[in-house]
Amino acid sequence: MKIVFLEADNLGPDMVFDRFSELGEVTIYGQTPDELIAERIGDADAILVNKLPMRESTLKDAGNLRYIGITATGTNNVDFTYTNTRGICVTNVAGYSTDVVAQHTFAMALYLLEHLRYYDEYVRSGAYTKSDSFCHMGMPFHELTGKTWGIIGLGAIGKRVARIAEAFGCQVIYSSPSGRNTDSLYRRVDTDTLLAESDIVSVHTPLTERTRHMMNYDAFCRMKKTAIFLNAARGPIVDEAGLKRALEEEKIAAAGLDVLEQEPMLEDSPFRALSGCGRLLITPHMAWAAVETRKRLLDEVWMNLDAFRNGVERNICRG
Secondary structure, eight states: OEEEESOGGGGOTTOOOGGGGGTSEEEEOSOOOGGGHHHHTTTOSEEEESSSOBSHHHHTTOTTOOEEEESSSOOTTBOHHHHHHHTOEEEOOOSTTHHHHHHHHHHHHHHHHTTHHHHHHHHHTTGGGGOSSSOOOSSOOOOSTTOEEEEEOOSHHHHHHHHHHHHTTOEEEEEOTTSOOOOTTSEEOOHHHHHHHOSEEEEOOOOOTTTTTOBOHHHHHTSOTTOEEEEOSOGGGBOHHHHHHHHHTTSSSEEEESOOSSSSOOTTOTTGGGTTSSSEEEOOSOTTOOHHHHHHHHHHHHHHHHHHHTTOOOSEEOO
């Protein structure tokens, strides 16, 4: 079996791919431009990809192709109508990053809540060495205890965030854009109620036509002016121009984003103008990427491909 990795760099330079040679002849590309996909998979039996488009235009000349392994959970880059017609097996990996995405959600929340950028820069500037007091309180901050944490999307990650928020002493409420997720442990409300009542709003819902740009300027205006907004789900859930305006007009206190509409970040991103405001934290889509998480992901990718080679169905996606 000829196996081709098209985006190995997306799994990190510290990951090791040697064991895949047990399954066949392996070719590894760090990154692949769209225009080189067809050339690189021409004689492949199996390809492993992350974000590249898997559709007729990129796959039609790969006559031997029988398997596509997605090295992620999302499969919106796959044209399942075409792959199903061709009989190409598609697999993905789910649930591997639940704990670390929840962890990063709280890292963003605490960074913003406690104004850690300000306090770090205060010390780094040398101002603390000149202080007459042992304690500097230039930016007042608040406890999480007693606050309302609103979760949009109570799937696996949302539930993990809910449990941690409870441990901090928060009251948890949630909304379910899909209408599918329910949990008797927490109060379910509509999205408008969640925005109005929450001190922290975190998004953990998939990107769908229903959720695309659901967090727009009007939505931010319905939040408390003291509220913090967090998105570690999908970038297009947020209307970035609307969030920029809301921050500039102080409709909300702060925002933390690990995902953007366009990644990598565009030179003309509306957020570039806010880079020094201290009320916006952006991390480069790395919430999922702890070392343990990426090793777990690669283990699952290997097991998916090994199962396919042995005629066993494992984590198959059909659209």
